[in-house]
Amino acid sequence: MQDHELLVNNLNKRKFVECEEGNTSGRTETLHQGSLKRPNEGVTRVVKDGYQWRKYGQKVTRDNPSPRAYYKCSFAPSCTVKKKVQKSVDDAHLLVVIYEGVHNHESMEKEPDDTSNRRLNSPMEMLKYDEALVEQMANSLRRNPDFIEDLADAISSNILEYDLF
């Protein structure tokens, strides 16, 4: 399933904090605020979860003061998958990603270079992200003890998969 792919991808990019299922038609993920939305921060441009997304709109919604961004999958013209990205109401450090639909094509997993991830911005930035990441994880885990099991399960199964590569 793509769930795991996304999870692993985000972990690789050091942006993933927590993931929760439970949206009706789509999936919801909460990401640590990283370079996700700002291509000019010098990291990867559009590819961050294995797919290529093209932004087609942005809106400020009522329930959340932060603008919500709308993305379509631009990797395959026939792919109608969309995703919405907005900051969490609870925690502005988190990005909530809502996926709608299912990809009808392979992901772009084979990112040409793992080296493109390599430099977030600077070692300082990485440290900052790491700190915030740990903090966020601790907080969310404290709040959601049940989540530990799911997360550990997902991570461990993916680690095993990755070991094969």
Added chain:
DNA sequence: CGAGTTTGACCGGCGC
């Protein structure tokens, strides 16, 4: 020059 982003306008659904 092409691909992607920004941003204001537009449209349709829904509640009153």
Added chain:
DNA sequence: GCGCCGGTCAAACTCG
């Protein structure tokens, strides 16, 4: 019927 709101479109702009 009207207004609000979320979602989408498209022209202008930016960047590599």
